[in-house]
Amino acid sequence: MVSSTSNVSDKPISDITQEDVDQLAQRLEQDEYANAFAGLQDWHRLRSVAFQRPELVGKYLHLLDVETYDEA
Template identity: 55%
Template sequence: MPPSPTAITPETIAQITETDVAQLADRLETDNYESAFESLKDWHLLRAIAFQRPELAEPYLYLLDLEDCDEA
């Protein structure tokens, strides 16, 4: 997996593979981080992947706990 970027760019997301996303999801599932900030980096990366390349993130959307918002 490419190192977690400080700024997630479209170029970064374009280079991510299905294997990278599976490894990212595995880290999020095991939740074995030294700090909450490390897990947040992975969570934000998965979220960016879900928006820019949804086909890669679809099996792992449950990790994002996204809810529909009704702003009406």
């Protein structure tokens, strides 16, 4: 069972490192959370990082199901 309680959740996004993102993504890939809310918290955190610091999340976009939409 994985705990999502970590320093990654407490850090401002500007202070998150590649190692922090790697840990977050590893937890999401293992998907062994105590409850659905813990996994959802990690997913939202990774998504926030992706919007504000996309250079850190590039290899983990598959975890976010981010799709571009053509609204034209």
